Amino acid sequence: MAYKKRFDGRKIEELRPMEAKTGVIKRADGSAMFKIGKTVAIAAVYGPRELHPKFLQNPETGILRCNYNMMAFSGSGERVRPGPSRRSKEISMVTEKALRSVLDLRKFPNAVIDVYIELIQTDSGTRCAGICAAAMALADAGIPMKDLVSAVAVGVIDGSVCVDVTKEEEDYESGMGDIPIAILPRTGEVTLLQLDGEITPDELKKAVELGVKSCKQIYEIQKKALKERFTRESK
Amino acid sequence: MSMIKDHIVSLLAKDMREDGRKLTEYRKPITIEYGISAKSAEGSARVFIGDTEVVAGVKLEVGKPFPDTPDDGVLMVNAELLPLSNPEFESGPPSIGSIELARVVDRGIRESHMIDTEKLCIKKGEKVWIACIDIYPINDAGNLFDAAALAALAALKDARFPEYDEKEGKVDYSKKTKTKLPLAKEAVEITVIKIKDKFLVDPTTEEWEALDARLTVAVLEDGKLCALQKGGDGSLKPDDIEKMVDIALEKSKELRKLL
Amino acid sequence: MSELIVKDKDIVVPGEILAVGMDFLPAGGAYREGEQIVASQLGLVNISNRLIKLIPLTGKYLPKKGDTVIGKVVTMTFSNWFIDIGCQNEGVMSLRDTSEFIDKGADLSQFYNFGDVVVAKISKVTRGAIDLTMREPGLRKLTPGKLVKVTPSKVPRIIGKEGSMITMIKDKTGCKIIVGQNGVIWIQGTPEAEMLAYQAINLIQEKAHMEGLTDEVSKFLEKAKGG
Numbered sequence: 036m037a038y039k040k041r042f043d044g045r046k047i048e049e050l051r052p053m054e055a056k057t058g059v060i061k062r063a064d065g066s067a068m069f070k071i072g073k074t075v076a077i078a079a080v081y082g083p084r085e086l087h088p089k090f091l092q093n094p095e096t097g098i099l100r101c102n103y104n105m106m107a108f109s110g111s112g113e114r115v116r117p118g119p120s121r122r123s124k125e126i127s128m129v130t131e132k133a134l135r136s137v138l139d140l141r142k143f144p145n146a147v148i149d150v151y152i153e154l155i156q157t158d159s160g161t162r163c164a165g166i167c168a169a170a171m172a173l174a175d176a177g178i179p180m181k182d183l184v185s186a187v188a189v190g191v192i193d194g195s196v197c198v199d200v201t202k203e204e205e206d207y208e209s210g211m212g213d214i215p216i217a218i219l220p221r222t223g224e225v226t227l228l229q230l231d232g233e234i235t236p237d238e239l240k241k242a243v244e245l246g247v248k249s250c251k252q253i254y255e256i257q258k259k260a261l262k263e264r265f266t267r268e269s270k
Numbered sequence: 271m272s273m274i275k276d277h278i279v280s281l282l283a284k285d286m287r288e289d290g291r292k293l294t295e296y297r298k299p300i301t302i303e304y305g306i307s308a309k310s311a312e313g314s315a316r317v318f319i320g321d322t323e324v325v326a327g328v329k330l331e332v333g334k335p336f337p338d339t340p341d342d343g344v345l346m347v348n349a350e351l352l353p354l355s356n357p358e359f360e361s362g363p364p365s366i367g368s369i370e371l372a373r374v375v376d377r378g379i380r381e382s383h384m385i386d387t388e389k390l391c392i393k394k395g396e397k398v399w400i401a402c403i404d405i406y407p408i409n410d411a412g413n414l415f416d417a418a419a420l421a422a423l424a425a426l427k428d429a430r431f432p433e434y435d436e437k438e439g440k441v442d443y444s445k446k447t448k449t450k451l452p453l454a455k456e457a458v459e460i461t462v463i464k465i466k467d468k469f470l471v472d473p474t475t476e477e478w479e480a481l482d483a484r485l486t487v488a489v490l491e492d493g494k495l496c497a498l499q500k501g502g503d504g505s506l507k508p509d510d511i512e513k514m515v516d517i518a519l520e521k522s523k524e525l526r527k528l529l
Numbered sequence: 530m531s532e533l534i535v536k537d538k539d540i541v542v543p544g545e546i547l548a549v550g551m552d553f554l555p556a557g558g559a560y561r562e563g564e565q566i567v568a569s570q571l572g573l574v575n576i577s578n579r580l581i582k583l584i585p586l587t588g589k590y591l592p593k594k595g596d597t598v599i600g601k602v603v604t605m606t607f608s609n610w611f612i613d614i615g616c617q618n619e620g621v622m623s624l625r626d627t628s629e630f631i632d633k634g635a636d637l638s639q640f641y642n643f644g645d646v647v648v649a650k651i652s653k654v655t656r657g658a659i660d661l662t663m664r665e666p667g668l669r670k671l672t673p674g675k676l677v678k679v680t681p682s683k684v685p686r687i688i689g690k691e692g693s694m695i696t697m698i699k700d701k702t703g704c705k706i707i708v709g710q711n712g713v714i715w716i717q718g719t720p721e722a723e724m725l726a727y728q729a730i731n732l733i734q735e736k737a738h739m740e741g742l743t744d745e746v747s748k749f750l751e752k753a754k755g756g
Contacts, residue, residue, distance in 0.1 A: 060409045061321050062356055064589065073309045077408065079354040083589070083617035094657050097617075102361050107348065107404035108311035108327025112443045114402050117350060118363070137543070144657030146617040151354040151361075153406070155325065156307040174543050177588020179558065179569040182544030221544045221567075261571055262540045265586050272644040273601075277673035286720045288675065 038193035042204060047197045050187070050249055055167070055260035057175040065176025067260065069168035071187075071253075072201060073158035078168035080176040082148035097143025101131040103165055105154040111202050126162045133166050133217040133227035134173065137181040148178065159202045160188040163215050166227065171257050175264075183257055185250035186217035186227060189242040191234045196241045198249045212238065216246035220254040223247050275465075275480035282468040289474065294517055296472040297321075300528055302420065304428040312446070313429025317421040319472060321411035323355075326421035328403050328429040328451075332441055335391070335398040343390020343398040347376035349405040349418060356410035356475075370501070375405060375419045375459070377497035378488035382457035384426065389452040392436070399431070401451070412474040415486050419459035420525065426451055427529070457488040457496050458525045460518035464506065469514055471521055485511065487518035491526070537576040540586070541568040547581050558583035590616045590681040590711040592659045594651055599671070599709035600661075602645045605637045612647065614711045615678075618659050622649060626662040628669065646671045648707050648715070674705070674717035677727055679734055681712040686737045687730060694733065694743050701750040702726045725753055 045051070051072030060066035063079035070076075086092045103126040107117050119127075130152065138148070150172065152165040163186035170184040190200035191212030197204070205213060212234035217227030225243070234242070278288065285293060297320025307314040311327035335342055349372035353359040364372075379385070390399035403425060405418045433445040463473050463481040470477060482504030488497035495515065500506060506514070531550025535541060547559055548566040555561050558570040559581050568574075568583050575582040592598075592614070600614035612620040624631050631640060641647060647670050653660040663669065679687065688695050688708055699706050704718030704726045716726045729746050736742055 060323075060354065062409055062411065063354070065587065075307075077354070081353075081357050084357075085611075085613075085617070085619045092657075102353070104352075106307070106325070106327060106406055107402065108307055108314060108329050110310055113331060113441075114329035114404075117348060117404065143617050146657070149353070151352065153352065153354055153408075156310045158309060174571045175587060177570055177585050180543035181569075183542060219544070221546070258542050258545075261542045265540050265571075265573075272642065273646040273671060273673055274644070274676065277675060280673055281720050284720055290724060 038195045038197075038207070041197060043201065047195060048245060048249070050199045050252060051201070053253065053256045055171065055256050057171055057260050058264050063172070063176075065172045065174070065178070067168045067171035067175055069164050069171065069257075071160060071164050071167075071199065073156055074160050074164045075155040076152060076161065076164040076168040077155065078150060078152045078165065078172040080148065080150050080169070080172040080178070082176070083143040083146040083178070084149075086145060086147040092145040094144050095141065097140040097146040097148060099131055099135055099138060099140060099148050099150065101127045101134065101150045101152070101169070103127040103130055103152045103162065105157065105161070109154045109157050111157060126165070129227055129229065130162060130166055130169065133184055133186065134169055136224070136226045137170075137184060137219060138173070139179065139181075142179065148173075157202075159200055159205050160215070162186070163188050163217065166217050167253060167257060171261055174261055182219040182221045183254060184217055184226060185220055185253040185257060186215065187246055187249045187253060189214040189216060189246045189249070191232065191238045191242060194238070196238055196245055198245050212242070214239070214242045214246065216243065216250070218247055218250045220251055274476050278477060278480050279466055282465055285468075287470070288476065293468060293470045294521065296521070296524065300525070302424045302528055304424060311425070312432060313425045313427070313451070315421050315424030315428055317417045317424065319413055319417045319420075321409055322413055322417050323408040324405060324414065324417040324421045325408055326403060326405045326418070326425040328401060328425045330429065330431060330441075331400050331402070332392065332397055332434060332439070333400045335395065340395035341391045342387040343385070344400040345376075345380060345385055345387065346400070346402045347372050347379065347405070347422065348402065349375065352406050352408070355407040359410075370499075371414060371418055372405065374415060374486050374497070374499045375422050377499070378419055378457040378459045379403075379422060379426070381496040382455045382488065382490055384423075384453055384455055384457060386452050386454055392434075397439070401426075401429075410475065412478050413461060413472045415461045416459055416472065416525075419488075423456060423458070424529065426453060455490055456526070456529065457490055458522040459486055459488045459497075460521045460525065461486040462514040462517050464502070464504065464510060464514070469510075469517055471517060485514045485518075487515055489519055489522035493519060533576070535574050537574060539574045540572070541574055541583070542571055543569055547574060547583070552579055554580050556580055556582035558585050585682070590614070592616050592651055592654050593710070594654055596651045596710035597648060597707075598651060598661070598711040599646065599648050599676075599707065599713040599715055600711070602641050602643055602647065605641075607637070608633070610637060610641050612649065612661060614659070614709075615713065616659070616711065618657055620649065620651070620659045620661040622661040622663065626652065626660070626664055628663045641670055646676065646715070648709065671707070671715050672717065674715045675723040675727060677714045677716065677730055679712045679714060679730065681710070683734050683737050684708060684710055684712060686742070687714070687733050689743060694746065697743060697747055698726055698729050698750065701747065701754070702729070725750060728753070
């Protein structure tokens, strides 16, 4: 295992410093900011609200729409051309799937819940940060949820399974395994799992274990941020 | 909108506003934070005017100049009215609202000659610096124009060149130099709106929707004007224009102090 | 083995386990899943004996039959107005449910137009549809007034026991006030009086959990009037 000491000095199982805050966008029904290392994501939830145009409405169930976007100046190198890319469309889709499982959309016939995620600054782990922010925003909006959703990117670098990879680590060697994972903290169920790179099944098993463990730590940060806004008020 | 507009008009008849402000009073606080995306953007800033929040970032790249200005760098301003910031905004290609916002901010920066584009030239006719400013509202509580212009200005002031290897012709974004953009004058943009026969600054969302006409004025330090944009379905009398410009000149001094 | 995991007045997030065991009964936003009582929303725990109630702290207005609501006309068809009352579906009011008789084929915008604000009552709530009516005294298009949005859960506090709080504010400011259960409040009076009533309502929102609030708001209004 050649990669043991991480570039930023972190331990293999150590997450970058995190910051989370809710209620950051007043016009939204729910909103949150989630920062991990230098990756900063904000999310806003509008809904449930009447879905327009009417022909898209479903009288049996509501729909969830997720839109993930990186601000043009948020990339780590050149400017990111504004507008949806294939990458951002796919991330929007897997984000929607990751969040969908905690919602009972049958409660919102003819309605839509819109989730908008923007990245202000990035250093890897963006889709995971987006999911963490979005889950907090949904809870902040008072939408009934089965659980929160917590996500992190696990990496397999040179045989070493480490959590919360940075861009530097992503670029370190070709074929390093990048595994974003999202879970429901209460049950440990996985709602997002992707892999980019070459790894062994055993490494995957370790990665999922480490991912679940780390997500539970992230959950504590999300919980705290949600409660913080109200702890003064209720006394 | 009509009931809400009617109420706004009845208050204005007594020189009052829904939130208790004077007609020419900006919301407080107005804050500017620099370097909010310091790892990714060459320059960035966040502006709050009351609850309205806008962020802007500057990316610098090296490319070919326009054929008709071979020794000038390039400036581009882009804005997107994010649906994140306002329940009425929709996802999709840039709306005319986004385009107008970008072009009005662009005009203020370009016509003030804030950036001496000749100083952005690396090799005449071949390589120049291209500055792209991207503006994003985060919370739209009214008066996006002024907040956007202020955020763009602040992001430009915050910007520093990345390292550029002339021989290889490559930019190393991971290394920022200490060299700031060559900035000369600074234009401050003030939007004055007209509702019936009253003039207001810093409109809230409801006031913006109730306006008959609006005028965004870019003011330079020496009191000269360098850009104007009239908007709204209603018309302005020449007398109105004079009054609105006077208000803009007055308020520009206040905003300028914050930079 | 029954066990209470949280305490009274705790704030919890969706998915948090409130109690374990069959001895407890869930209420409000709390529900039972097997052996566990779980929170479904961000809320405040309220425990009385074996009843564990979760009071949501955020969330849109939940429409109820019989509620008086205030909303804005956003669309209309040949026979219906669609009114935004700030919840998951728009309210629908048909020709037949207005306070005056309107002929079929009439121009609906002559009666209630885009941007008009109305006070109506919810006559029926079905899945995905909220029916509104204005066929009761007091329900009408509102003339210009100050519109204030509050958290729907604070509405009972703003109205007060048997209307005591809102009546006191009306008396002391001289304003006409209509409180919609959907958290929209219409205030009409002199500009100064409207502002005062607005500030009083904000005060109630801030201190909703306090005792003796009616007295405090009364004192605030007296003081502000220069009394």
